[in-house]
Amino acid sequence: MRVLSWNINGIRASKRNMKEMLDSLNSDVICLQETKVTRDMLDEPTAIVEGYSSYFSHSKKRSGYSGTANYCKNHVTPECAEEGLSGILTLTDDDSIGNYGNHTSFSDDEIKDLDAEGRAVLTQHKIRLEDDSIKNLVIINVYCPRFDPDRQDRHMYKLRFYALLQTRAEALLKAGCHVIILGDINTTHKDIDHCDPEDEESLKKPSRRWLNQMLWEKDRDPSIDDDINRDEFNAATPYTVGGKFVDTYRYFHPDKEGAFTNWCTLTNARATNYGRRLDYILADVELADKCLKDVDILQDVEGSDHCPITVDLKCTCIPASTCPSLCTKFMPEFSGKQQKLSNFFTKVSRNEVSNKEDNVLCVNGNTEADKVKLEGVKTDSRGLKRTEDVSKSSQPVKRQKTGLSKSTSGAKQSSLMAFFNKGSEQKLKKCTLKVEDNSSAEKFESAEMNSKYFKNKDEPTSNESQGSNSDSIVTTSQKLVKENSNETTSVWKNLLGGLGPAPLCKGHNEPCVLRMVKKPGPNKGKQFYTCARGEGHKSNPEARCDFFKWVTMKKK
Template sequence: MRLVTWNVNGIRSISGGFRQLFAELDADLLCIQETKITKDMLTADIANIDGYNSYFAFCHNAKKGYSGVVTYCSDNYKPYEAIDHLAIRGYELPLGDVEVDDEGRAVITEFLIEKVEADTAGTSQGLHDDVDRGIKLVMVNVYCPRNDPDNPERVDFKTRFHRLLKARVQQYRFDGYHVIIVGDLNIAHKAIDHCEANMIVDFHKDPHRLWMNELFNDGYVDCFREFHPEEQHAYTVWNTQTGARKTNYGTRIDYIITDEELQKMGFFVDCHHMTSVMGSDHCPVIAEIHSNWRIISARELPTLCSKLMPEFRGRQTSIRSFLCMDNSSITSQRKATTETKRKRLLQSSLKTFFSLQGTSSHNGDRRDIPSVEINEMRSDIVNWSETTSVSDSAVEWLETVMPKKRAPENSVFEKMMRKRKIPICSGHGEPAAERTVKKPGPNFNRRFYACARPKGFATDKNARCNF
């Protein structure tokens, strides 16, 4: 079995569509963060995928198209329960902190698992066995808030969310569940996980990193570091504005975390990053489950399942239909729409022109047409007007909108239109790129030139120089 987590940065904008998402990832359990859709934006092609059952959490506050997570489970591995929140109403804080639980940041799925003999592994998948012998497992698909040091309210929000998440998984551990936490935690845990850790003051003292330390000290394991403890530059997200993915200048903030006991039982055999998969500023993180373990599939789907929504009952999209979609038909429709709009615009412009000349000729009243000196202009267009069937008012209208004479070469307009000389960067001898300051402050929106190459490590000759 394969567990995959991926922050897609907008589920409707995935490069290559669901062909990339399901066919290439080949996931049995797929956890997606930052869907950026609300329930009314959910469509059948996203909700109901052939061979999968899905569970969405939506942002319920005023932020449209914000946050959101979804968990897709193979129909061979149906969960027994699915929940779209972390907080438990009526409980004391932090477990009852419902105020930080309305942005659609978590989906919880509960399973039963069992270990099978090597000679029967792979032959019993999808069977509905006696649940009494199953081992309880909960998977929490989570999208933790981003840290914003300039916004104290969001810093506090992130801190409260972390406390709620930990309280929820600890409650499951108390109830006898094994726990898997997957998703975008928006924290680079150690210096090895951050490309600019040496530039951050008191990096290890950050309260959110200290929270992760507490989590791991309480009996949880970072699966990637369990199998690749010393791997350098193993990042999962890059700044697209600086082109940092080309130079692998990023951070590792996407995780698959499990309790120590489950890991000691040999549940996972590997965890790695699929950096070759594009379509988002993040890459997928994959954990391979040992073939001796299987999920006991539930007989019934949980009520949160998208297939049970009234608007989607009986409507299921086959992956094959996605793979066989005729892109030419879509292109033709777009082309036809563009041509229609262009034709309407042209018709509108011609009608406006001829209605103007017709009105002027009929009324004989030219008081609305500006008076200009047009001696040179008439000499240029007299032959055209004599050989073309067009009213005098139309000729006069053309003369009013055409320039009286060419502006001198040294005019302000001419200087503005001259191509500016682009400077050459000192590090590579290449044309620099124009940038705009986006950080709030006195230089906001000011333009400047910098090396056009992507941002990267100072030792990387292919990265941006200090120009």
């Protein structure tokens, strides 16, 4: 059984077919984070994928934000599925996984707030171990909050989310389930998990201390203080104990360097593997001893600023006979129980309308004779029957046209370039008149031109004549469009003053890349040139050099 975790950074951003993408990941349970879809944004091709059942958790606060999802192949259909960690979002007891732990350390508003951003979705599977014993395996897919240094409230939110996650995981273990916590944990554990370890203060970060106390003794970093007062530590509660989980990657590769899962896309840091390990698969100690087979970091899989990670388990899954109620196929908009908004804008043909009218007229008639009796009988908008002369009904009904008719004046809207280059449109008309020598000026005066073809609306042509002239017309039109485009570009450059060619960096003598300052401050919005290579260590000659140059605009 293979389980995969991936921060996809927007499930709709992928240009590939959803089934094709899922199949390429070659896993039984695929857990995605940062899907960035809310319930109203979820479309059918994303929600319903052949061969899979899917379970989503959406943000209730912001649209296109956060979000998690589990895709399970049919042979690993879960028995239960839940949204959130606290249980307040679970609608039915039949599909409840249960075992939520002691929440006395959390206020009611705090619990609601922690489960309101769609950061956790759980699926429970029945598995058969190698010793032929059957156990429940709960997969907790989480997208832990990011620490925003400018917002202290978000730092507290992150720590309290950690505390709720540990509370639920340890409660499930206590109930006899095996537990896997996976996803974007949004912290690095050891210095080896970061491309550029920070100073000694980083070892005191609450997020690193929380992850360190979560793991068993063999995985802990001795340089991180694990003496935690659980009454005062915001990332834990007095009812949690710690030391119950194994970092599956370090279980097999305790000292491997460069095992990163996240890179900065703005600096092209992935090219030099200048990143961090923020994504983890944590398994309970007993499951790790009995079932762990292999783990991997799929750094070659692109499409996000994170890469997928996988774990292989030595067990088989016993699929449930039916999917839990959280499954997307039971949503009213996908199960056919809810009228879709798009149906109101679908164009219906006259034949379909007439067929529907015939069906309405023949509701009470089961024979041909009954249909004849209903000849000439129609219903008005209130459903009342009224008779009508059949001979009259066969005549066409004249309807009064309403609305604005299309303009036939042939007036065209002036282009923006006309304000800067008054002779461009006249030049274009003159070029148009020269397309064919035998054509009159009046014929091409009203011709419509685009990048693909000219089409004369006034004189219909045969297929043969159209085919013979099409090649020359298309070639001429393409030349005119290209000439006009180049002229437009030159006009804008003369008007605004281009930046000119990019300077060469001093480290590699290569063209630089243009960037803009987005950080608030006096330089926000200013542009600058920097080395185009990916970010990396200063000792790495393949990494970008320290070249920097502010952009100075040309004066007219």
